[in-house]
Structure formats: C-alpha cells, structure tokens
Amino acid sequence: MSGISSSMRGAVVTLAVVVGLALAYVVGTSSAQADEPDPAGPASSETITIRGSGSTSVVPDEVHFDLSVTTRAEGLDDALSRSSAELSTAVDALVDQGVAREDVRTTGAQMRPTYRRVKGQAPEPTGYSVTQSVRVEVALDDAGDAIAAATKDAGRALRVGGIRLAVSDETQATKEARDEAMADSRATAEQYAKASGRRLGRATKIVEPGADGYEGYQAQTLSSADASKAFALYAGEQDLAVQVEVVWELL
Structure with missing residues (x-):
C-alpha cells in the first residue's frame, strides 16, 4: 500500500508541474501579444481638414x-x-x-x-x-x-x-486634376502639422464636393x-x- 501511495504521489506531482508549465506558457504568450505594438500605429483622434484644388488644360x-x-x-x-x-x-x-x-x-x-x-x-x-x-x-x-x-x-x-x-472624354484630364488636388491638400496639411510640432498621418476621408469640370x-x-x-x-x-x-x- 505504501508503495502504491508513493507512486501516486509522484504522478500527482508530475501532473502539477506539467499543468503549471502550460499555464505559464499561456499567460506569457497572452502577455506578449498584448504588449506587441499595432503595425498600423495607434489611431489618432486629432485630425485636420484641408481643401485642395487642381486643374489641367483640355482642348474641346x-x-x-x-x-x-x-x-x-x-x-x-x-x-x-x-x-x-x-x-x-x-x-x-x-x-x-x-x-x-x-x-x-x-x-x-x-x-x-x-x-x-x-x-x-x-x-x-x-x-x-x-x-x-x-x-x-x-x-x-x-x-x-x-x-x-x-x-x-x-x-x-x-x-x-x-x-x-x-x-x-474628360477621364484622363480629370485624373490629372484629382492628383494635383490631392497633392495640394497634402502639402498644406504637412505645413500645418509641422508648424504645430506634429507629424501628418494618413487621409481618413476624401470628399469631392463636385468637380468643377469644363464649363465650356x-x-x-x-x-x-x-x-x-x-x-x-x-x-x-x-x-x-x-x-x-x-x-x-x-x-
């Protein structure tokens, strides 16, 4: 009886060690994942809205x-x-x-x-x-x-x-004007960001109030x-x- 009791006690100790190691691994992994920074960077709650304009020449x-x-x-x-x-x-x-x-x-x-x-x-x-x-x-x-x-x-x-x-066909001309308008908006936004000691992040919203188009x-x-x-x-x-x-x- 004493031999069987000793064996059982050894098994219990071994099982406890295994379970403890497993829990330590899970906790350590979760902690590491929680500390890992977001590749996209923290979301900023501060924004600035800048209008940009662009134009290109067309021949009717x-x-x-x-x-x-x-x-x-x-x-x-x-x-x-x-x-x-x-x-x-x-x-x-x-x-x-x-x-x-x-x-x-x-x-x-x-x-x-x-x-x-x-x-x-x-x-x-x-x-x-x-x-x-x-x-x-x-x-x-x-x-x-x-x-x-x-x-x-x-x-x-x-x-x-x-x-x-x-x-x-205004397709290509409109694309060029849009590129210029976005560059104009970015340049102004970067200027304001620098002046306020900040860095410019991504564009979160883009609205085209209505292309002026070619009035003719x-x-x-x-x-x-x-x-x-x-x-x-x-x-x-x-x-x-x-x-x-x-x-x-x-x-």
Whole structure:
C-alpha cells in the first residue's frame, strides 16, 4: 500500500508541474501579444481638414447646340403638326450632313393655349402655341457646316441656341486634376502639422464636393437667318478643375 501511495504521489506531482508549465506558457504568450505594438500605429483622434484644388488644360473637340421650333395655330393639332414638320426638316438636314441620329435627342416639348388680352376684358382664346426642341452633339470640325445645314431650309420659327464647346472624354484630364488636388491638400496639411510640432498621418476621408469640370463656351441664341450664315468656332484651351476636401490624421 505504501508503495502504491508513493507512486501516486509522484504522478500527482508530475501532473502539477506539467499543468503549471502550460499555464505559464499561456499567460506569457497572452502577455506578449498584448504588449506587441499595432503595425498600423495607434489611431489618432486629432485630425485636420484641408481643401485642395487642381486643374489641367483640355482642348474641346465637340460642339453641343439646341434647335427649337415654336409655332402657333388656332387648333392644337395644326400647331403640333407645323412644329414637328419644321423640326423634322432641320433634323433631316443634319443627318444628310453626316450627323448620326443617335446624336440628336429630344429635350423638350411644350403646348399651351394663347390668348388675346384687352384691358378691361376677359382674355379671349386665340389658339395654341407649341415648342419642340432637340439637343445636337457634333464634332468641332463639323459644327459650322451642321448648323448651317440645319437652318438653311428652315422657317423663321427655328432657333439655334445653347452653343457650347465640350470635351468628349474628360477621364484622363480629370485624373490629372484629382492628383494635383490631392497633392495640394497634402502639402498644406504637412505645413500645418509641422508648424504645430506634429507629424501628418494618413487621409481618413476624401470628399469631392463636385468637380468643377469644363464649363465650356456658350453662345447666344441665333435665329435661323443668322445661323445659316457660315461661321467658325475656335476651341482654344480651357481648364478642367477639381476640388477635394481631405481629412488628415495628426500624429
């Protein structure tokens, strides 16, 4: 019995030692992990918000313009028919000039009654007025001929307006302007960080309030008689601008 008791006591002691070592390993590992610094660094609760701006030059390669027709008649059907006929004549002339039909889209149609007004008397209905309009997009080099063709055989009811120079693809120019805007924001933020004895951290938020984009050139509305005369459009260079608002960490 005493031999068995001694053996059991040895086993118990051995087991206790093993368990103790295991616990020490777990505690030591947890402690080491808790002390290990975050590779990303501590999160900063202090930030600074800086706006940056950037721009790049673009050369317009398209012209957008509106064609509109307003007709009046005693009956609505008659006014609508005349307006549609006038506008169709202009659009067909554009297509004959080489403008794709998918580059001509309807932008508005308005029908309203007209009245004769005499002071002291109730307004007297006289008929209807109908206005229809389309938006046309053409290459810059073809714009002058396209406008002249659209107005050549049109009646006096046709108007050309909203003439605007545009850039067909602003993707690359916008990227360059954004890069410049971010660099501008970072440079200013670094200046403030240095002045306050801090280091600049990462950008935690970036907002583009709305790229200014290329505003383009817009001309006044022309009558069909004026627009039918040959005229030239010169693109030149314009600026495409972007603004960003960036929140930076201060470390």
